[in-house]
Amino acid sequence: MKTMSYREAVRDAIAESMRASDEVFIMGEDIAEMGGSMGVTQGLLDEFGATRVRNTPISEMAIVGAGIGAAMQGMRPIVEIMYEDFITLSLEQIVNQAAKHRFMSGGQLKVPMVIRTQGGAGWSPGAQHAQQLEAWLVHVPGLKVVFPSTPADVRGLLWSSIYDDNPVVFFEHRLLYPIKDEVPEKLEPIPLGKARVIREGTDVTVIATGPLVHRALKAAEEAEADGISVEVVDPRTLQPLDEDGLVESVKKTNRCVVAHEAVTRMGFGAEVVAVLQEKAFDYLDAPIQRVGAKFAPLAFAPAMEQFVVPGPQDVLDAIRKTVAKA
Amino acid sequence: MKTMSYREAVRDAIAESMRASDEVFIMGEDIAEMGGSMGVTQGLLDEFGATRVRNTPISEMAIVGAGIGAAMQGMRPIVEIMYEDFITLSLEQIVNQAAKHRFMSGGQLKVPMVIRTQGGAGWSPGAQHAQQLEAWLVHVPGLKVVFPSTPADVRGLLWSSIYDDNPVVFFEHRLLYPIKDEVPEKLEPIPLGKARVIREGTDVTVIATGPLVHRALKAAEEAEADGISVEVVDPRTLQPLDEDGLVESVKKTNRCVVAHEAVTRMGFGAEVVAVLQEKAFDYLDAPIQRVGAKFAPLAFAPAMEQFVVPGPQDVLDAIRKTVAKA
Amino acid sequence: MSKTEKKRILTEDRLREFLREMLLIRRFEEKVEERFRAGELPGFLHVAIGQEAVAVGVCAAMADGDVFGSTHRAHGHTLARGTHPNAVMAELYGKMEGCSHGYGGSMHLYDVERGNLGANAVVGGGIPAMVGAGLAFSMRDEPRVAIAFFGDGATNTGTFHESLNLAQLWKTRTVFVCENNTWAESTPGWQHSPVWDDMSKRAVAFDMHSIKVNGQDVEEVFEKATEALEIARSGVGPVFLDVETFRMHGHYIGDPQVYRAKEDRDEAAERDPIVRLREILQVTSEEWAALEAEVKEIVDVSVEFAKNGTDPQPEDALKNIYA
Amino acid sequence: MSKTEKKRILTEDRLREFLREMLLIRRFEEKVEERFRAGELPGFLHVAIGQEAVAVGVCAAMADGDVFGSTHRAHGHTLARGTHPNAVMAELYGKMEGCSHGYGGSMHLYDVERGNLGANAVVGGGIPAMVGAGLAFSMRDEPRVAIAFFGDGATNTGTFHESLNLAQLWKTRTVFVCENNTWAESTPGWQHSPVWDDMSKRAVAFDMHSIKVNGQDVEEVFEKATEALEIARSGVGPVFLDVETFRMHGHYIGDPQVYRAKEDRDEAAERDPIVRLREILQVTSEEWAALEAEVKEIVDVSVEFAKNGTDPQPEDALKNIYA
Ligand SMILES: Cc1ncc(C[n+]2csc(CCOP(=O)(O)OP(=O)(O)O)c2C)c(N)n1
Ligand SMILES: Cc1ncc(C[n+]2csc(CCOP(=O)(O)OP(=O)(O)O)c2C)c(N)n1
Ligand SMILES: [Mg+2]
Ligand SMILES: [Mg+2]
Numbered sequence A, B: 001m002k003t004m005s006y007r008e009a010v011r012d013a014i015a016e017s018m019r020a021s022d023e024v025f026i027m028g029e030d031i032a033e034m035g036g037s038m039g040v041t042q043g044l045l046d047e048f049g050a051t052r053v054r055n056t057p058i059s060e061m062a063i064v065g066a067g068i069g070a071a072m073q074g075m076r077p078i079v080e081i082m083y084e085d086f087i088t089l090s091l092e093q094i095v096n097q098a099a100k101h102r103f104m105s106g107g108q109l110k111v112p113m114v115i116r117t118q119g120g121a122g123w124s125p126g127a128q129h130a131q132q133l134e135a136w137l138v139h140v141p142g143l144k145v146v147f148p149s150t151p152a153d154v155r156g157l158l159w160s161s162i163y164d165d166n167p168v169v170f171f172e173h174r175l176l177y178p179i180k181d182e183v184p185e186k187l188e189p190i191p192l193g194k195a196r197v198i199r200e201g202t203d204v205t206v207i208a209t210g211p212l213v214h215r216a217l218k219a220a221e222e223a224e225a226d227g228i229s230v231e232v233v234d235p236r237t238l239q240p241l242d243e244d245g246l247v248e249s250v251k252k253t254n255r256c257v258v259a260h261e262a263v264t265r266m267g268f269g270a271e272v273v274a275v276l277q278e279k280a281f282d283y284l285d286a287p288i289q290r291v292g293a294k295f296a297p298l299a300f301a302p303a304m305e306q307f308v309v310p311g312p313q314d315v316l317d318a319i320r321k322t323v324a325k326a
Numbered sequence C, D: 001m002s003k004t005e006k007k008r009i010l011t012e013d014r015l016r017e018f019l020r021e022m023l024l025i026r027r028f029e030e031k032v033e034e035r036f037r038a039g040e041l042p043g044f045l046h047v048a049i050g051q052e053a054v055a056v057g058v059c060a061a062m063a064d065g066d067v068f069g070s071t072h073r074a075h076g077h078t079l080a081r082g083t084h085p086n087a088v089m090a091e092l093y094g095k096m097e098g099c100s101h102g103y104g105g106s107m108h109l110y111d112v113e114r115g116n117l118g119a120n121a122v123v124g125g126g127i128p129a130m131v132g133a134g135l136a137f138s139m140r141d142e143p144r145v146a147i148a149f150f151g152d153g154a155t156n157t158g159t160f161h162e163s164l165n166l167a168q169l170w171k172t173r174t175v176f177v178c179e180n181n182t183w184a185e186s187t188p189g190w191q192h193s194p195v196w197d198d199m200s201k202r203a204v205a206f207d208m209h210s211i212k213v214n215g216q217d218v219e220e221v222f223e224k225a226t227e228a229l230e231i232a233r234s235g236v237g238p239v240f241l242d243v244e245t246f247r248m249h250g251h252y253i254g255d256p257q258v259y260r261a262k263e264d265r266d267e268a269a270e271r272d273p274i275v276r277l278r279e280i281l282q283v284t285s286e287e288w289a290a291l292e293a294e295v296k297e298i299v300d301v302s303v304e305f306a307k308n309g310t311d312p313q314p315e316d317a318l319k320n321i322y323a
Helices: A006-020 A044-048 A060-072 A084-089 A091-098 A134-138 A151-163 A211-225 A243-253 A268-279 A302-308 A312-324 B006-020 B044-048 B060-072 B084-089 B091-098 B134-138 B151-163 B211-225 B243-253 B268-279 B302-308 B312-324 C012-037 C052-061 C075-080 C085-092 C127-139 C158-170 C200-204 C218-234 C262-270 C273-280 C285-307 C314-318 D012-037 D052-061 D075-080 D085-092 D127-139 D158-170 D218-234 D262-270 D273-280 D285-307 D314-318
Strands: A002-005 A024-028 A053-055 A076-081 A114-119 A144-146 A168-173 A180-183 A196-199 A204-208 A230-234 A237-239 A256-263 A289-293 B002-005 B024-028 B053-055 B076-081 B114-119 B144-146 B168-173 B180-183 B196-199 B204-208 B230-234 B237-239 B256-263 B289-293 C067-070 C116-119 C146-151 C174-180 C209-214 C239-244 D067-070 D116-119 D146-151 D174-180 D209-214 D239-244
Touching: A002 A006, A002 A151, A006 A024, A006 A044, A006 A151, A006 A180, A024 A060, A044 A053, A060 A076, A060 A084, A060 A091, A060 C127, A060 C158, A076 A084, A076 A151, A084 A091, A084 A114, A084 B091, A091 B084, A114 A151, A134 A144, A134 A168, A134 A237, A134 A256, A134 A268, A144 A151, A151 A168, A151 A180, A196 A211, A204 A211, A204 A243, A204 A312, A211 A230, A211 A256, A211 A312, A230 A243, A243 A268, A256 A268, A256 A312, A268 A289, A268 B268, A268 B289, A289 A312, A289 B268, A302 D314, B002 B006, B002 B151, B006 B024, B006 B044, B006 B151, B006 B180, B024 B060, B044 B053, B060 B076, B060 B084, B060 B091, B060 D127, B060 D158, B076 B084, B076 B151, B084 B091, B084 B114, B114 B151, B134 B144, B134 B168, B134 B237, B134 B256, B134 B268, B144 B151, B151 B168, B151 B180, B196 B211, B204 B211, B204 B243, B204 B312, B211 B230, B211 B256, B211 B312, B230 B243, B243 B268, B256 B268, B256 B312, B268 B289, B289 B312, B302 C314, C012 C052, C012 C075, C012 C085, C012 C218, C012 C273, C012 C285, C052 C075, C052 C174, C052 C218, C052 C273, C067 C075, C067 C127, C075 C085, C075 C116, C085 C285, C116 C127, C127 C146, C127 C158, C127 C174, C158 C174, C158 C200, C158 D158, C174 C218, C200 C209, C200 C239, C209 C218, C218 C239, C218 C273, D012 D052, D012 D075, D012 D085, D012 D218, D012 D273, D012 D285, D052 D075, D052 D174, D052 D218, D052 D273, D067 D075, D067 D127, D075 D085, D075 D116, D085 D285, D116 D127, D127 D146, D127 D158, D127 D174, D158 D174, D174 D218, D209 D218, D218 D239, D218 D273
Parallel strands: A024 A053, A024 A076, A076 A114, A114 A168, A144 A168, A204 A230, A204 A256, A256 A289, B024 B053, B024 B076, B076 B114, B114 B168, B144 B168, B204 B230, B204 B256, B256 B289, C067 C116, C067 C146, C146 C174, C174 C239, C209 C239, D067 D116, D067 D146, D146 D174, D174 D239, D209 D239
Antiparallel strands: A002 A180, A144 A237, A196 A230, B002 B180, B144 B237, B196 B230
């Protein structure tokens, strides 16, 4: 075991795959000399050269589309969309093209590519640089959707995404990049579609994604002090979703909180609730509580931002609420 | 009362608002001479002229964006996106711009515009001309989302949407256009945010949108024969959502099915389930059943298409399933 | 210089072959129109009647290993590139023997073996993938070219402009074939583009090499496409083919064309590329009749083949979603 | 022709006023850099140091009733159009007294009263709204113009091309101001556009009237912007201003500019529009000191004002979502 930041773990997975296979290359805005707006791709240009580490124009449609074409020709492109908010520009290509070519061709084609993007509130980026839009992609058959929360997970899952033969939309989170944690000495692929129990507990399950995993862990510790034993589960892959893994935990605890940073309304948590209330109806002793951003664009001023974005306290409140129910 | 088709009702609401206010104008691809790819805007060019009925280039970003700018300057543009699938191209403008200008300016601006679009399966349009994407928009604070199912509703709700001071994404459905029904003699505005009980019943509530309202009514009749009394409720406006209206019905029937044509996973139904399981937890005698498209892009061949798209039988099965639960 | 005097780089045999292919496409599409009107074909379809010379000329210029992406108006490109009429017709009938195994339909014809990476029902949607395919060829230094077909209407999509910029910037092995038939559905060129009779300007904005082509002259199409493909293949950069052509029928089958003046339709009909080539080759009535009979037979067989094809099982709808 | 000999259409007083405005913007942004580095400002910010002449020249050419949309680099445009420095600084501090009442921040400065319809943090995202605003003016035949500011990097977005096509097609009362500072974040022009030193080609593709402008010469900017606005206002069609300018600092505050050669930075510094105008006007050291003092006072006051501003209440986050 060694220690890596989330940022380094992403970089390592990219670099390792580029070392392993000529088909892997990366393109995106400012990823070359500058090393990406989040510093994730620093050093890759030096090691792999400008042919495989490609700065692009600000053309979110064309770069995803070019990734699709290259993927169809046997490459494994990684396309970076600098902020999730700008994925709104690429959706035609992702949803109508990448997700559907295999299907529409009756299985003749495959589109092995990764679309990496990141977002996240908590540093006053304003309304157009902080949205969490993973739910949209989960609605689209033909895509896989990954959203890891730890250095070890992001490393192993990104590797698997790069070598998956399908288009994968890979969500990172701005506030996770500096987080450091232990990772395996050598990169170990983590299969897509498997949830991870991050903390075991018996009274309530918190299903959390991205930064909310860490906020949930904080909440869990505080709840512990109240004598509430909290299990924290991270689905990690949102599509395919490890329904069994989630159901199993809830069948054990009989109570559940779902937490993400995205807006609650129509967020990923809604799907989790819908699945669980169907598959674990008789096991639920209380309504599943959802924790997510309040229904508002993200305001700039920190006080307003904090109010909207869910923190550990929100998760704790939800835990208490669900446990309070007789 | 008189009779109108859904298509005529849409046209009538547009025409009436254009007669009432110079600020209203319409733009979109092939809406002028041709009258729109669905014939909805036929005759408008003749009555209102080319300045107010504007054929556009195939530029889904720019035409929505132009609508935004015109709306900011006091117009009430109606922008038509020919198929919902192409709204993927406009999302940056809808989600980052239209939905947020008012907020980001701290209330200085408003963006009164309607983005009309339509989609729907059932006629072999293939994978890129049939998606139902309303759920995405429901996730976005700042937007209103409307999806009417009958001629009377589409007429009254479109009028209200045009005169609403916010951006409204207005979903129509290809297979609803020919449906005829009674409408008020004179156009009566219908307020956004109010669900409608379409059929009263006592054993189970079916919350359905768009074409599924009609399929649910068919299913309800068949269920009636089995002695199951079905209430059918159409939210009509998905954002703001009439949560109280839905909860009320479910508190009465204690059982619920949610049905839409969009893919079930992460579809609008998930949100409805999440709301109801929280607000009506103690009233639910059975898990809420979701009815929606199976998890696949839409195949061309009719047999495959029918298999994926939810019909009356799927609603009936769900009704039976929920009622069977002790 | 009259057309017949022009120096010929193609043998007469080759030209006769082109004539046969064009006629096959024409009769195929007429049959499709007929079968659609008879209620036999699901969905909705677009024929390219009047534009056959573009499909035949460009596809003949392609080499093995070249790939292309097409549009909603794809029957001609697909047939011209060698997909069997049976497979195309079967697709339109939604059969498993179809070139997309019934998953695609008219607007999603694929034949990956022959380099057909898919017709696209989103205007402009297929263009950037051809930049990416051409990029892959460049990166691996393969002498292959990716060809993007699209219409004048598509040049108004942002996707188109981003794609051209990227292709020229990266010198991808891509050829852009703009079939300017002066209509985007019901919208005439002058209603959708300030410069609608010279699409090359949109390529020149990115310094892309552009070649003007009379799309009704299959010989010229072939020559210029050959030139374009050579340039792109060499790796010096992409090429834009600004092809002027005519849509002789409606936008979709059944389109009453209320928006179109009769003169415009008549003009289009006068520029029929098949009539033109037939005259140039001075095909006799007997030869013509034989050709018609041959082609008719192929088309009729394709309909029979398609009708006897296998319907997919309902549950097949859940296959081929993930690799 | 040397600069000082050039026929002057502006009075010296007006030019001195321009100098003052440019200096105010410069010192304002330097203060913003300082306060950001001191950890006082939330979020992330972009200054336009080196590009002040564009802001001042274009905004001075605007008339009452004209509107504009800006970018992530918006302080200059906002100040130049007359928003009080206090209101801008308060916004950067996230205060209710800010020009967006604390909801926007640096990348979302608004001042609707003065025609500022918003800075935009999505590159290219604000352009089409200016087409729409210009369309509204045309439809109502109002002698008003909508101005879109954007950078060279933005000309690679599909949104940009679609917008230009639509504006030219419909002859909207729009002026497009392309501030070509040859950088898109860390990406130099030659890495993002095949033709990066002549952005007018992208307008000419749509037959749009384009005017080349030296963006370091505020007088020229004012003259050409005035010309452009007159044309657009008359209703004959939109105009593209191809403005060459320099980004003297990093992309964002704190940008180490590892990607940028020292020579390039030096060159940029040599083209300082303020130094240039100061020389042209032969401002004495005393005059200059007085000007500096005046401007410093305004900037310092703005910081005080901002710091003493009111923080929004947390629950205000749920206001202003719907009208
Ligand atoms: C993005 C998008 N917008 C609108 C449509 C509807 N549509 C289908 S074909 C067409 C016209 C296309 O014109 P052009 O590119 O010239 O091709 P042509 O039909 O002339 O072959 C339109 C508007 C679409 N398929 N995709
Ligand atoms: C659609 C989009 N993609 C990427 C970004 C990230 N980004 C912010 S500014 C910028 C560069 C913009 O360059 P240019 O338009 O030349 O403006 P300048 O920064 O030079 O003023 C980029 C890539 C963004 N904000 N929006
Ligand atoms: Mg056309
Ligand atoms: Mg720039």
